[in-house]
Amino acid sequence: MSQSPESTAEVPQRSDDSPVEAVAPTAVRDAPTGSLWRDGNFLTMWSGQALAQVGSQVTELAIPVLAVLLLQASELEVGLLNAAGVAAFLVVGLPAGAWIDRMRKRRVMIWADAVRAAALAALPLLWWAGVLEIWHLYAVALVVGVATVFFDVSYQSIIPSLVRRNQIAEANGKLEATRELANIGGPAIGGWLIGIITAPFAILATVGTYVASFIALLLTRDHEQPRAADDREPILREIGEGLRWVLGNPLLRRIVGTTAISNFSSTLSFTLLPIFLLRELGLTPAAMGVIFSLGSIGGLAGAAATPHIVRWIGEARAIPVSAIGFGVIACFLPLAATFPAVAFPLLVAQMFVGSFTVLLYNITQVTFRQRITPGRLLGRMNASVRFCVWGVMPLAALLAGALGTWIGVVPTMWIGAVGQLLAALCVVIGPFWTMRELPDAQH
Template sequence: MSQSVPDSAAGSPPPADDADAATAPARDAAALERTTLWRDRNFLTLWGGQALSQFGAQVTELAIPVLAVLVLSASEWEVGLLGAAQVAAFLIVGLPAGAWIDRMRKRHVMIVADLVRALALATIPVLWLLGVLQIWQLVAVALVMGIATVFFDVSYQSIVPSLVRPGQIAEANGKLESTQQLAGLAGPAAGGALVSALTAPFAILATVGTYLASFVALLLTRDREEPHPRDEERALFREIGEGVRWVFSNRFLRRIVATTGVSNLFSTLSTTLLPLFLLRELGLTPTAMGVIFSLGAIGGLVGAVSTPHIVGWLGEARAIPASAIGFSLVALVLPVAASVPQIAFPLLVAQSFVISFTVLVYNITQVTFRQRVTPGRLLGRMNASIRFCVWGVMPLAALAAGGLGAWLGVVPTMWIGAIGCLLSALPVVLGPFWRLRDLPDAMN
């Protein structure tokens, strides 16, 4: 662009400082976009707190099934009921939670959710010490935890754009997902060791401590989110409907929701009964169960680190169906392991590795697209609408797993889940993703 000459200085060149001043804001903004998040103390505070809480969550994800199966001698139906309680909140309050969250400061929601989760979990060792812990109490704690987790997770997926700049969103998601996979790498093995050393009820105290650490980190974190103006609030159902319409009016989001929902439906049939399969059918110890999950989580870590390179090689759009093909095919390995128990352990480690790798590539890519394409005022409702669809099927599948497991057996139920998972990739594989390299930034 040419620069006009000021009338007061006709015939003389403009001062150099004037040109610098005109381009300085653009240069500063570009420099900030390129700044690595390793230098962002605010993001690092949140990241550190989440690293601890995700580690603790991995411990509890192992300790609660072990407590149910080995200590409380839960049946297939009771294991299914427990699994349903853990995710029932996404079906019950998933949609209104998104509308409520869009009216509130997301960081404040996360603070309260962490405190509720810590208090709910702390009741388990107390009840155990009193000698009154029963499976229905474990189900009740799981239900409360699930409700708090709905509010936390929807806020968590929606808060990133208010913490970092637009050009840093993908980096932030990659770092957060990498941390989750590191927690998945160390957490289950540590959980198995803690369960063996302290027993399952007391191993849960480790998670209580990490949720409190996350609570403190969130108190110290600052965000740029503006409170939603009260005078712009409308009827709750209208706001919910706006979020649902936003998701299903986008042809890419529709197919992503379909693939994720079908995958979660059928994979939950298998994973709900996985503790019974590992601990009773195969006779593995809690420590071995934790080692399988930990070694498998290496795949998730590799996937999180590799996603930028895979996206650069295949393109953002093609990375989604390619990764979906991977996690749908490898689901067959789980029931196959039952027919070859002598090599079940390495098979399950390999299966867990590949699933973790492909799911992380899929999640980082599609979550980054969702955050980029959605207006800030709709982020909470968009995430809640998607979570309602893709997680809302999970409590139904968990109940079905309990019923089918009691009727047909654990392994036949896993075969049904594996065959269903094969179908899950079809919506994105047969969609428009292969014809593009990058997904659009605007509504399409």
Template structure:
């Protein structure tokens, strides 16, 4: 087992498969991701099937789930940089477990309503902001610098395994137990994740007392770091616009699948699971893609692929007899591209950013790339009410082409590898 007392050179030669500390962290996160996938299917099904939610209400629900990234995303990064990130993650897991457990209780009492779903989604979103920013910032404190990419690859691979199994299991659980009771499975996984984090050890040192400034100044420092780097600036542009239009389309996905196409909940779960296999393929294939194309060129190529396959989602409505395989292809190929893009750019962000700025950097990026999502979710509900679900998805597909322009027209084509922390950034 790797210990914190070994030199980094010795640790870097060890495989993470032999690092018991990382394996504990990894195992807890794998289970929690599987639980999250169950809930991401169960809550929309609960809204659409049990509470007969309208397009606008589904838009409100999705907006509530991601509103926290817009409202508290920036200050969360500054706060997290002042705290031990692993402890923040433990607290967030416990908050999410308690909030989710309210839904089956309210359902059992026969008082569950849409406004309660909005409230729980909002609390979950706030806890997830703190968890996710800490999650993306804690890796350099768990493994040596040269193993950050390997750690990210393993975490993303098992995230995608959870994406594969979670929806199918979620669909089965919803079909057998109903959506509210299926949510209890996620409560259990968050509790297990909290225990795994308690058993994990990190090398993070508390910030010195004199290394603290007013919150607004620290927020500004994080934003300045992100937008002062020309490569990060382009990556953020592509990711933000892509998330904007992707959310516009996928907010309506439960209604599209369950009402427009007439799929059952179980079929919906199987579809999402089959599509998620692409994420696993992307996580495993990313090192080979990077080796073939070069680290820098992998980013625009991934963005182009994602933009091209986006049209298959609304196109499925025009060919109902082959809608299922078309949607599997769209989700599969899209997930391959997303994973190749995300692993490459997240590793670059972690590698190039000073440790003292990791929380603020990740929060600044999340504010920009996730902060657009509640706006897009609300717009999706309004647009679908006006032009229909399928029309809204065509708008989302067209927007993916615009998203790719930031990295496609940038300097990535001229580079092979992305710079390290001590290298001069290209314009």
């Protein structure tokens, strides 16, 4: 639902600053050359993630509908629910990266899928028993959020051990395109399922897709070379090493600044979006799903267009160009309240352009991060970035609930829109315009 940068994809690894190949030599030698369409191992993992992405979109629609329409949640309660879903990135995001760098990432993803499926399965059971309350949604959101931290950091860190170094950008593009296909189909499917079997039981569809992802990961070969036991330091020192790597790179530091400010601001808007669409504009869950689906076509187009845009204007310039794009278009969201007669096309346009520019931004900056990060730091780099750019989101969600109660839904969304516009300044004012290509890893 959210179009924030770093919404799902980021990425990531060895203190000697050696290239990715030195970390996973088996993967580099064994992975097929050419297109990843011929790589059965990558396709197995990719297919499981495709199903899981569709399922997650169903739940992103079903849980807010469940809270707003069935449990009559207030603005503050919706803010608390959204904060619960992303609180784990603030609370356990940094240590998770250090722990994941000591573990086999595919195994972490398998366990995370199992936990997410079990936690979500509890909601329809509680509803069927007639005892479902808003605090149950908070609890499930917290559990799923913790599992998602471990899954996402591992997911973004495993790519270099599955494909060759020159295939990383292609892999990121395919994964992002799949996410956008899920964004197109998932909300529409979710709206249809909610109308047919109600929101609680629509969540069971997500449970099934997480089980499918679990099975696909069991069948995937990861080729990861675990870190030696003597290559470990105290956990706090390792966390600090990851943070220093992220904040010590001037280009990456600017990217993190833009992403963090944009995510904070967009969370102000998107936290209250279900109330805005379902109550303020009087839309149905099905219409809400259609808006998200049509808008997400822009993300698919962005994933397909990114290689061409990067070749045209350069990798470095694609960063500020895309940041300007998703900053400007953010203003269309609250503008829909001013022109209710054309609210539907305004919302679709906002979602379409926002998704397109966010995908251009994410694919470009994620590939840059994967390329330059030493192998042993991949998990900590991703976790450090996620801590900075997602850790602000629970705070913003709580603020959105408070502001929505105090000044109203639409004024809060305008504050979020202006914040997204200002977020672009971190990369607009800087060296990106004077470069064409972003630097490679130091050998």
